[in-house]
Every structure is written in C-alpha cells, then in structure tokens.
Amino acid sequence: MTYPSIKETVYHSRSRHHAVLVVPHGADAREFFRFFPEIPNDPELQKVWPLFQSYLEIERDGGASEISHAVAYCLASDFGIRSQVVELNYPRGLVDGGRLRDHCLRPCLPLRLMDSLKEAMLRVHETSLSYMDRLYEFMAAEDSSFLIDIHTMASFCPVGKAGTPYTLPVSFPQLEDYVNQYLDAYSHAYHRKIDLICADQTGRKLADPILLECITNKLRQADYACLENEPYHAAPIYLSYQHMLKVPSISIDVPKHLIAVGAVEDLELDRLQIDPVALRALAAALASGIAEAIHKKKPQL
DSSP: OOOOOEEEEEEOOSSSOEEEEEESSOOOSHHHHHHOTTTTTOHHHHHTHHHHHHHHHHHSOTTHHHHHHHHHHHHHHHHOOEEEEEEEOSOTTTBOTTBOGGGOBOOOSOHHHHHHHHHHHHHHHHHHHHHHHHHHHHHHTOSSEEEEEEEEEOSBOOBOTTSSBOOOOOOSTTHHHHHHHHHTGGGSSOBOOEEEEOBOTTOOBOSOHHHHHHHHHHHHHTTOOEEESSSOOOOTTBHHHHHHHHSSEEEEEEEGGGGBSSOGGGOOGGGOOBOHHHHHHHHHHHHHHHHHHHHHHSOOO
C-alpha cells in the first residue's frame, strides 16, 4: 500500500485563470501514525509521548490549510478564479515536505527507529516531489496561473544565551529544550510579522514581481504588517526556492496569532485554536492581492 502523500482540492470556476495554493507543513500526524505504527509504539517515544506530540504540533503549520482553503474559496466565489489547494499529507516534524530530499528528514526520533524508517519515509517524500514536477509542467501550459506557497510560524522568535534570535536544532536527546524554546519565546521582544518570502540568501528576488507587489499592497491596506524575507528566505534546499524558479510564485509565512483565538501573549502553539473571523479577514486580503495580480498579468478572458 502506498502512503497518500498529497491531498488535492479544486475550487471550480468558468474562468481560465488559475491559482495553486501549496501547503507543505499543514498535516497532523494521525494518518501517518496509522501507516507507521512503529512510531507511536516505540518504547523510548512512549516515555516522552506528550512532549513528542507538543513537538509535532509546534512544527506543524497550524492554520495554513485553513488559510489556503479560505483563500481558494474566496478566489472562486468572489473573483471567478479557479483555485487548487495542494496539501502535503505528512507531518513536518518528521518529514519536511518543504525541503529537498537530502534535507527532509528531521532527527527527532530515537536513532534505531529512525534508521529502520528512513527509506520508507523518503519514499513518502519522493512521491510529493514527483507530484510537484508534474504540477510545474501543468502550470507552464496555462496562460494565467500563480503558485502561492502558504506557511504559518510561531509568533515570536526563539533566542539564544546571548539574547539574540537563535533556534536550537532538533534532536531526540534535546527534544524538551527544542520545544521549550518556542513555548518560552513569547517573553522576548522578537515579535514576528507576515513574511513575504521572495528572495534567496543573497537577496536576489525570485518571486513574481506583480504577485509580490499586489499581495503586499492588499495586506498593508488591510493593516497587516509584513516584511520581505524576515525571518526566512528561500534557500536552495527549500521547495519555495524551486517553486519560484519554475513558475510564477511566492511564499508567505503568517504568524499564528493573526488567525488564532485570543491575545498573542496567550497563544499556545501546541494547542492552536483558529479564529474564523480573523481567518476570513486574512484570506480576503490575500485573495484580493492574488486576483489583482492575475488581472494585471493577463487581461480578463
């Protein structure tokens, strides 16, 4: 049996215009654990199971799928733009669907368990890479299409001992420290804004310029603070880099408090609750920007 690495949802419209929203890190682990029962049944993991579950939820882009579906619905219903949501169906804390093969496995499992599952998890990841290659070919044949890579992130950046932004690498022996750096980060001053990921590590712009301009303008008009490539950029090991080389696209990373219930200082990253009103407001701004970019790039048919 092959693991279902990809979930697709199409929001139909009569228009020939097309938007693809890709969610590489939105999946929880429930279906993955049914396919790989060795993980929840591992004796070493069972000793720290609540901690491991918190780790997976912190690493998950909670709300990214909801944002993508809300944007796609708005594009189809309000702007007549056919939209496709592509969700990678495996947990980012174990296999990072937003990275290339040699960088996708996360060292969060006991070593023996990791060694036993490595090849099987790489096959899951390879299925999604092959899908992306076919998607690029399909989009290249379209007259008017954009790819928007949707992420969410912790609202505060972890800091190191020097008090400057620093993220401790994940490992099974240091899993508790890894989790706590995010749970404790709210007490520091590094409050994140929407990150419009549009350039590589040298500052070279890769995102479609029209899409970047239109989304930036619509977000700011709706009073969302946004920056470019802060805290992340499109490094070559990330699929965001590949997306922008292959098709007109951009990556967007949204701080989780912008779509969550309650105040930012009360945000629980491992127990995220989505606020439907905040979700609709953000989706409307993003959809408006995407629609305007499509209109500018290709006259209405």
